[in-house]
Amino acid sequence: MSKLVLNTICVSLLGLSFGYGITRFMHNEYEMANRSTASIPLTKIGLDQASYDYIDMKIENVTVAEKKEDTSLVQVRITALKDIPVSLNYKWILGKEVTASDSLEGVLDPMTQGQSKIYELRVQNYSREWQSHVSLNLSGDMIGHMVARDVIISSRPEDSFEYVVQQAALAKESDTKGRMLKSSNGKSASDKFRRDNIVR
DSSP states (O other): OOHHHHHHHHHHHHHHHHHHHHHHHHHHHHHHHHHHHHHSOOOHHHHHHHHHHHEEEEEEEEEOBSSTTSOEEEEEEEEESSOBOSOEEEEEEEOTTOEESSOSEEEEOOBOTTOEEEEEEEEESOBTTSOOEEEEEEEEEETTEEEEEEEEEESOGGGSHHHHHHHHHHHHHHHHHHHHTSOTTSOOTTGGGSGGGSOO
């Protein structure tokens, strides 16, 4: 057998061995990654998803004082999207210099699916004079998983980026509805009800 043939066979065997080794290594790494993923506790993303699956929270300003020394009222509505068999803790978080007349902490009792509860907080130094914030945090251990939700609101929502985006979306929706009211012949909906358009 010539030296060239022997070299070819050796190179082929070496290539096969190397390829087999790489395949086994990648397979083992894949299995280890899967086992590792399965053993990881609920991640932040998973925690947020679980919280959103069980709880819906909406916050609003019922009243916002014109002056900081006057009292404003903030309200949060908590709705159970699924049965919540355990009690959860809630805590109001106040922005800088904001003070409250009510208790800042409490317990959300177990709730059934579809049930809602409303929590209100009377605050001072939360007015239209400058932008302040109030938030409500809800947390606890439910069915072996930590649940955490929070909502926040500003005394001047018109100054926030979210408000600008929301108003732009509403304006676009209004414009779209206005265009849809146009009839196929170019007349607006109001034109259809002019006296000369009424069939007698």
